[in-house]
Amino acid sequence: MNIQQFLGIFISSVFIYNVILSRFLGLCPFVAISKDTRQAFAMSAAVTFVITASSVVTWFIYRFLLLPFNLAYLRTLSFVLVIAALVQLIEMVIKKASPVLYRAFGIYLTLITTNCAVLGAAVLNVDMFFANGKPVPGSFYYSLFQGFCMGLGYTLAMLIMSGIRERLEFCNVPKAMRDFPLAFVIASVLSLSFMGFSGFKF
């Protein structure tokens, strides 16, 4: 466990393997609610929060429940249920503790339950930081940090995208290319520019 490794995780999950632009996780909200920067920010903040929290919870489930009882094959099933329950719990806590924040996150929290970025992060953490049924040294901190960084990458892509789409609002786009198709073409150009980051070597 050293600082270089953390830096590596940061660069690779925010830039090189960006959740949206390179791994294609969480595309549906990326295309659907990236028209307005404020909404996009609320959504990405909620996603970052949930990914980080679920990285922690799924790590504990995998390490102390699934591995000792040889149930690793139940990974997908248990992670999905835990994430769904976690999102509900977070929603209830926020609703009680901070109604203002709850209004800001609004429906986005509920939508996150089926966001593949959250499950994807949990599965990736387990794939990367467990070897032969044992956690690698520092595995918990790496999982936590990678979850958070994937959220940051999500936020970055979301903000850039919504900025671009706000500018394009007044452009005269051919009718067939409006909304979804155009969003994908923009995402393609963005992804192309993010490819430049893969030149970084550690």
Place this chain on the structure above:
Amino acid sequence: MKKLVKEFTKGIIKENPTFVLALGLCPTLAVSVSVANAIGMGVAATFVLLGSSVIISLVKGFIPGKIRIPCFIVIIATFVTITELCLKAYSPVLDRALGIYVPLIVVNCIVLGRAEAFACRNNLASAFFDGLGMGVGFTLALILISAIREVLGSGKILGHTLVNGFEPVFVFGMPSGALLVIGLLLGLFNLIKNRKT
């Protein structure tokens, strides 16, 4: 009989999950680098769709309305786990190529969407053909996208070289190429739809 044929064919063109409903795009984009991967993913997703549709339509009478979504998720996750284990056992190469996108079938909106919109309201036969049709539609869409990407990105199809001396456009093998292809294809489908009406 006629109705069942209709349930089957609607998923292929009229309600194609990828191009018309724009559902489940994450795996579509991620695994469409080569046609072989696309077929593998398509078959895996079809199996999950078919299995979960059948089971959900069978147990729809026993599930209380309020907790139906968690129940659906458990059923879907079971089939995904079966698929995962079978892939690992019989085709490790494909399993490695598809990577995390196999467990992610569980959050694929097509599967839950069909469970919620169709399977829990219809009888066994309709649900079976609906699941099969949607799965086939998804697979065909994947094959179309991956064929375009593989031909342009590596000059090959299913590993066979098409034209000698063709300089491949590498960007189509990259994530950015996937987004471009799907964007333009969606635009094309919109154009056809607009012409018709």
